């Protein structure tokens with residue numbers, strides 16, 4: 131089922147470049163943002179060269195071409211995540227905007243004093259702060275399902291944390307720090323049992339594994355294009371039709387209206403009700419090309435490749451003296467490994483690795499509360515994707531040994 135990774139690497143021009151003279155790029159930061167294949171770069175280039183105009187308004191040929199391509203990308207994304215209809219795909223700026231849209235539109239109409247929103251301790255700030263803003267305004271309470279020291283959600287406590295006061299349970303399918311793959315079905319089910327809605331942060335799952343929103347029965351789901359071979363500047367919010375239908379617009383302006391008078395406006399139909407102003411046309415086309423590219427690799431093969439690389443990485447990293455891996459042991463986890471090394475600051479690790487052309491991330495990875503829960507300020511994180519090789523993992527491990535000797539830990 132695995133594909134030829136060397137063949138895949140040829141599709142990504144940046145992977146053939148050198149970071150410093152004679153030092154090839156070893157890109158291990160795809161959880162922050164993935165690299166882009168030629169098909170995506172060319173789809174956007176071709177669009178600008180041959181068919182750019184504003185969408186939904188002109189009767190002229192170019193506007194028709196642009197509209198068809200833009201709406202075609204929506205249909206492609208809908209198929210990719212198993213949505214019943216393209217109208218349930220709202221193009222937003224990124225996953226972050228997806229959460230803000232739901233918090234501001236659904237949340238401000240449905241959340242009141244005393245209501246509870248359940249999150250987990252492993253969330254990215256994008257799935258914390260919008261709810262904190264909402265809770266502050268509405269007098270609602272946010273609760274956090276705890277994580278164990280080895281990075282699993284404490285599922286035994288679900289019944290304690292969910293109640294008839296819970297209006298929404300929003301959680302990551304895959305943690306961007308721990309790598310934990312959460313039991314999404316079970317969590318959605320648990321939310322529905324108490325009458326709450328379930329929102330999935332799919333920023334680290336949709337790029338890496340097959341996701342079917344109808345099978346999951348989630349109410350909302352958000353992800354970003356730039357982590358899945360697509361361009362920056364666009365993300366997706368999926369929602370159940372009846373919920374989206376009932377929600378007020380998030381941003382106002384052109385395109386999101388059916389009619390405007392001096393006294394008021396009539397909102398447009400889905401999905402345009404939530405897409406105010408000239409939309410992200412080239413970005414949607416790029417995302418559509420990225421989805422086609424990933425589909426051509428096959429998402430099960432992508433997942434299997436990452437599992438193999440991650441399993442190998444966990445084994446190799448365990449041989450680095452003083453290294454502590456964050457998150458669950460074993461290889462059934464998302465394609466990333468965050469860690470600390472005794473006596474070395476994560477930023478120092480990242481700096482030493484950079485000299486070898488190895489890009490990793492150091493810091494709190496936008497999950498400060500989780501790091502706090504684990505008693506850390508920061509960690510180093512290597513993350514893997516469709517193009518990561520075992521040799522790159524070897525380079526990472528060698529460089530970590532080198533980092534220890536640079537700081538005289540050997």
Ligand code: 7TS
Nearest residue numbers: 161162224225226254256306333354495
């Ligand atoms: N949710 C998760 C689980 C994420 O990993 C990220 C980005 C987001 C939400 C937000 O995505 P955005 O595109 O809206 O910014 N995570 C990371 C990361 O781990 N390192 O850099 C960005």
